[in-house]
Amino acid sequence: xxxxxxNSPSLSVQEGRISILNCDYTNSMxxxxxxxxxxxxxxxxxxxxxxxxxxxxxxxxxxxxLNKSAKHLSLHIVxxxxxxxxxxxxxxxxxxxxxxxxxxxxxxxxx
Amino acid sequence: EPEVTQTxxxxxxxxxxxxILRCVPISNHLYFYWYRQILGQKVEFLVSFYNNEISExxxxxxxxxxxxxxxxxxxxxxxxxxxxxxxAMYFCASSESVMSAFFGQGTRLTVV
Numbered sequence: 487x488x489x490x491x492x493n494s495p496s497l498s499v500q501e502g503r504i505s506i507l508n509c510d511y512t513n514s515m516x517x518x519x520x521x522x523x524x525x526x527x528x529x530x531x532x533x534x535x536x537x538x539x540x541x542x543x544x545x546x547x548x549x550x551x552l553n554k555s556a557k558h559l560s561l562h563i564v565x566x567x568x569x570x571x572x573x574x575x576x577x578x579x580x581x582x583x584x585x586x587x588x589x590x591x592x593x594x595x596x597x
Numbered sequence: 598e599p600e601v602t603q604t605x606x607x608x609x610x611x612x613x614x615x616x617i618l619r620c621v622p623i624s625n626h627l628y629f630y631w632y633r634q635i636l637g638q639k640v641e642f643l644v645s646f647y648n649n650e651i652s653e654x655x656x657x658x659x660x661x662x663x664x665x666x667x668x669x670x671x672x673x674x675x676x677x678x679x680x681x682x683x684x685a686m687y688f689c690a691s692s693e694s695v696m697s698a699f700f701g702q703g704t705r706l707t708v709v
Contacts, residue, residue, distance in 0.1 A: 520697070529601075529688045529700030530640065575640060584630070584653045585698060589639040 489513045490578050492588040501597050505563040509576030509588055512557065516578040520585065521550060521561045524573045530587075533574075534561070566595045599623045603689050603701035610679055610708055618674045618704045622691030629672045630690040630698060631664065633657070640688070646672065679708045 491510045499505045507521075517538045522530035536543040536550045536559070543550050549562045563570055576588040602621045610616050622629050631643040644654040646664055663675045672691075676683055684707050692698035 522700075524640075527703075529690075529703050532697045532699065535697060584642045584645050584655070586642060587632075587640040 488589075489516075490576055490586050490588040492574075492576050492591045494591050495589070496592040496594070498594045498596060499566045501568055501595055502565045505561075505566045505570065505593055505595065507561040507563075507574050507576070507591050507593065509559045509561075510557055511559075511576075511578050513578070513580065513586075514557065515580045516586075517581070518579045519550070519552060519559050520577040520579070521548075522575040522577060522587075523570075524575060524590070530575055563593075566593075568595045568597050571595050599699075601689055601691055601699050601701035603687075603704050605704060606702065607705045608707070610706070612681055612708055613678050616676050616679055616706060618676075618687050618689075618706070620672045620674070620689030620691075620701055621670055622672055622689065623699055624670070626691035626693050626699075628692045628694075628698070629664075629666070630692075631674045632688045632690065632700075633685040634688065634703075635682075635685040643674070643687075676706075679706075681708050684708045 520535040521533040524530045534545050534548045536552050541552050552559045571594050573590040573592045575590045577585045579585045604619045629646040634640045642655050644658045645652045661677045665673050686703040688703045689701045690698040
């Protein structure tokens, strides 16, 4: 039972363009949503998060949008840079106890 | 910058042996987690730990697994009798709040 879904296993974007990574969830009780970036042989690195009471959060080149009615969130990276190439995990949490990860989307930013 | 550290980086063990994976969380954090990632699969939650006790665990975290915070700084994951399917990257994480858990670099466990 996948509570957090990332339906695109991979995405390629030209440098300088926008990268949009999508995520869907099924549990309406989730109250925090997070995005992590992961390079090979490293642990996930926290990128940005959003509370369920908001619909947008921005941090530099990264913006997360939340559509609660659609149970959908997205991460926008503008402009995309080659160093952004990594696997991006969407994650969701109900309270403090555990964070459920999606399967990840591998982003390639082409110079 | 404070970080979560995990040792060893790679552990090879015989099937049926016990292993202990070690983690030093960030010092002022209160919530501790173990996750694993089997090669090619997604990051899976194992267990969360708060106030010296398990607060949540997944169905993966059966009686073969245990966690401890033996001395107030280390956070360990013990697998009592390893199976081949326990081979994975094991990530420790800690957080002040759920909004930004910090992960260690992981321990690659190989069961042979």
